[in-house]
Amino acid sequence: MATITQTSINVKGAVDLPVTTLTGTDSFIFQPDGNQFLVIENNSGSAKTPKVTGSTAPANFFIRGYGYVDLSGGLTFAAVANGASVAIPLHSIREWLKGSVTLTGCAGCKAYIVTNTSAPNAEPLFIQSGRLIASGRLTVNSRLWG
Secondary structure, three states, X not given: OOEOOEEEOOOOOOOOOOOEEOOOEEEEOOOOOXXXXXXXXXXXXXXXXXXXXXXXXXXXXXXXXOEEXXXXXXXXXXXXXXXOEEEEEHHHHHHHOOOOEEEEOOOOOEEEEEEOOOOOOOOOEEEEOOEEEEEOOOOOOOOOOO
């Protein structure tokens, strides 16, 4: 079992990406606030169907307006054709990624995870006459003082 490594891309210039050759049952660490993207490159010679499974994903996950869904069996993605690459924003499937996470169905593919977790989330500041008058987002109803 190979472990897919994560690389932060929040620096200026080029970044070396450690690429993992997948063995068929591989693991990675999901960080819920990590803004992670799993990239799978398929040059294995045939189409591959990736599936991610979290060891503690809920068997009865409630979705308002839909009902209960079993996430414990994992999430299977559409097949990745030979010569194609896909990027999966992991935050969009976070409910399937609880506990120890495994990726199956991609033997012979290459994968890596990129993130920009330490990039600052800048809030806009509005300054007038050298004084802070507002922070955050300005809207039609924003009130400024000065």
